[in-house]
Amino acid sequence: MENICKNISQKNIISIACVNTQKHITISGNKYAITKAIKIFKILGAKIIPLNINIPIHCILMKPIIKQFHNLLNTIKIKKPIIPYVNNVDVKFETHPEKIKNALIRHIYCTVHWYNCMKYIEKKHIFNFIEFNTCNILNKFSQHITKKNNVITLYNQQMLDIALKKYLFKT
Template sequence: DNFQQVREIFKEASEVLGYDVAKMCFQGPKEDLDKTYITQPCLLTAEISAFSVLKMKNIKPSFVAGHSLGEYSALVASESMEFKDAVRITSLRGSLMQNAVPEGKGAMCAVLGLDRAKVDALCAETKGYVASANYNCPGQIVISGEKDAVNEASKKAIELGAMKAIILNVSVPSHSLLMKEMSKEFERHLSEIDIKTPKVAFVNNADAKILIEPDEIRKSLVRQLYSPVLWEDSINLICQQTKVFIETGPGKVLSGLIKRINKDTKIYNVDDLNNITTSDF
């Protein structure tokens, strides 16, 4: 609330969505904020608000990347997508994801302490459909798919030596083939959104590559719905050029993942915004 520009960002999001986004973010109610069609645009708004503070300090990125939903914030930051369009499409994305699989039929699980080859193999050997959804960092992979298959794979993971296999409190099996049918409708809506060539190098989730062409970016956003997030690979790519990162989302989850991927990185986050200056880079 300390920056007029941030207030304007929340106001713009509220106008697009038809409800008070700032009130929803800071006052809830939690049961509404937890609905993914509300969660997604609210997170986007918070992230772009933090990014706007960096811009006011003349701190500009050389690369942008986002984890899953965060790709939309990255595209807004790179001026590839208009903020209002990102708000609209992430709300729709959330609605389509929520309705893609019947309640109680999908699940996700974080597997800790196994490498990706072992996790991929145990998924392939499990009856039903389950697959790796997020390659977050060495020793942390999220699997996604049919609930029974995810539960079975989580038990196998422990048997194979995983430290933990934590069933996540989500009902949407994100980044799995269970999202593929829904992705067709999403693609139709995304085709109405203007996407420009990014002004900052944009590293995508589905390939861990720098994408430049708007058509490539559009296709990537669709594929991301049913493909694994290659976060570890993306960070390794960026680390070839820089090891300084700023996490603009709430919390420090990505900061922790990045540090596990490359211990030589220097990482700032939202809590540091008031103290970061250009001399830190």
């Protein structure tokens, strides 16, 4: 998959956006390059599921907004977290606020290594997760990686209350 993206991107821009599982990988780029890649991947037997996304997220095409996003992040005070932030670009924990900001910026235009992050976290013997999302897609991906995970997806106040009782207010 990486070689196909490199060959196509010699004239167009396309890259691997996310490695979610060993069998679920997303690509991002300009429309022509994506269309060309889809044709090649179909010939090779890949299952294609187009995503309803109108921006080339996790791709260098997003670099023009980096300064604007950086300025926005500078208006937010990020404190040293109690629980380390999982940098899904470099696949490591971050605790320094500036490194977290840098990782968030690069998250916009670099490949997200969700699969490797889950394996990294698993090696650290961490199996309880809270996902902040309107759907539980990361939960579904994590179940393909390891069956040990206990994931709760928060998408409204009721789910937040359940998570707080379950994880923070154990009696």
